[in-house]
Amino acid sequence: MIEAAMIWNEPNNKSHWDPEIDPDWTRFARMAILAADAIGAANPAITRVLGGISPIDPRFMARMQDFGVLDHVDAVAVHGFPLDWNLWQIHEWPAKIDEIRAVTDLPIWVSEVGVSSFGAEEVQHWGLERTAELLKGKVERCQWYSLYDLPSAWEATTRHKEAEGSSYYRHFYMGLLRDDGTPKPALEAFARHVTDFGLVQWFHFEDHRLDDAVAWMKRLGVRSLRTGLSWADRFRPNALDWFDRQMQALEDFDVTVTFCFTPEHRGIAPHHTSAPQVPEEFAEFCAEMIERYAPTRERQQVSTRPSMAVLGSR
Template sequence: MIEAAMIWNEPNNKSHWDPELDPEWSIFAKTAIEAGKAIASVNPDVKRVLGGISPIDPHFINRMKTMGVLDEVDVVAVHGFPLDWNLWPIHEWPQRIAEIEAVAPDHEIWATEVGVGSFGAEEVQVFGLEKTAELLLGRVPRVFWYSLFDLPREWEATTRHREAEGSSYYRHFYMGLIKEDGTPKLALENFARHSPQMGIMQWFHFEDPRLDDAVAWMKRLGVTHLRTGLSWWDSYRPGWEAWFDRQMEALEAFETTVTFCFTPDHEGVAPHYTSPPKDPMYFADFCARMIERYAPAQRKAAVA
């Protein structure tokens, strides 16, 4: 069920890791190294993925390499949204992949979040999906489209850039292939033509009411590869075990890349989900417990 475990999400993006608290990324490096070791100790068959970087920055990956992080991961992941946020044209996707391959030649490179919103027009999203498929499918082993569903307007987007984004903040709410009310967008049919080679990236909030609908849609679309997350922060909520079990049981039909991230307030240097942990071993322990719970080595051996 779990193909890979992603260690954090966008660690070079201040929306997910606070650079003021860890300006040299030394705490992140220690956190990623210990998490990688912990995951491998429970099940060495689960691929370890360095949290998808945004922006795509070879200098950041080279820094992780010199600090020993790449020794403890199997995959380096990238995220790109050239028609919505990035300052490069969509046609540069191959170049961006090549830049990371150059500094991590011994690792697979996955595109674990790619997407184009329908903020301006649904036809723009259709173009973006088709161009992304043309440029990336077959170029990298895994491509995950972000996302299946639009973010509900009453939910807040996970970002610390809001004050600097202006109207682009609202693009967060238009990245799905399906509208908030369940209406398919024009690009949904196009996505189906590229499935299962193209996977889906879909976050599920705690006790997310969209889970069952998401599973039904993904099966209908022929999706086999899914990326989602299990929140370290959520693991301290009452009832977290029941929700995690329900989520992972519902997703059992898919080859899943599960992302571990979000620091609990009391475990952080500062009380915020983007904070580096006070003790990276507590995050490593969370990763190990989740792999033991949902992808134990003996289960994989029994299936094989």
């Protein structure tokens, strides 16, 4: 069910990794190497991707190179939202990709790109078309964020919440579908570019939108999907039941799963952005998920082989 595994999400963004705990990213680098090696040991065929960076910063990527992280992954990823949060213009996309290519020879994925319809849905439509023009053929993979708007009753995963002003509320309007499930004008444009774009959709724990999302993605012809499995959620009651349901629902897609979010009780600080107390525990979670949802052929055969007692009773 899993084609690729992404190690964390936006590690150079303080909304996802606490820089006060790990100011030089040495803890992150060690954790990423351990996770990459654990994923590779569980299934060497899985593509291992360094979590998409935001902002796009070649200095951060060079630091990961110096720490040896890039020797343990198969691709790197970037995220860009020039019409909403980044301090550069949309037409600079090719130059931003070139900045990363100057640092590494690894394949580059744009694992999140999107445009909020907060100001106007027409802006999102234009932004999708222009992004397709700029990135087609420029990167090895490009995934649009996202299918659904974030429900207004939920919280966006940012550090300062409403104190960010309109920047915070833009998070709620990134979908091709409105919160009520009705399509925006950009949906039709996405369908025309579906061979060039994959899709990103995060599913919250026991997300009520899962089945409808699958139906929409099949209707649109989506093949490549990026989603997440939360290490923090692993400690919820019935976590594996939900993970099983989610991954079974997504089995018809080429799934990139992002492993991230520190359980509060396992962090140096009690927050999902904290570096873990024991980084090997995150690696163990990654390996567990790969063994469960992307086992090697040998593991599949072992798990489905009848016992000798059953064979003898036939």
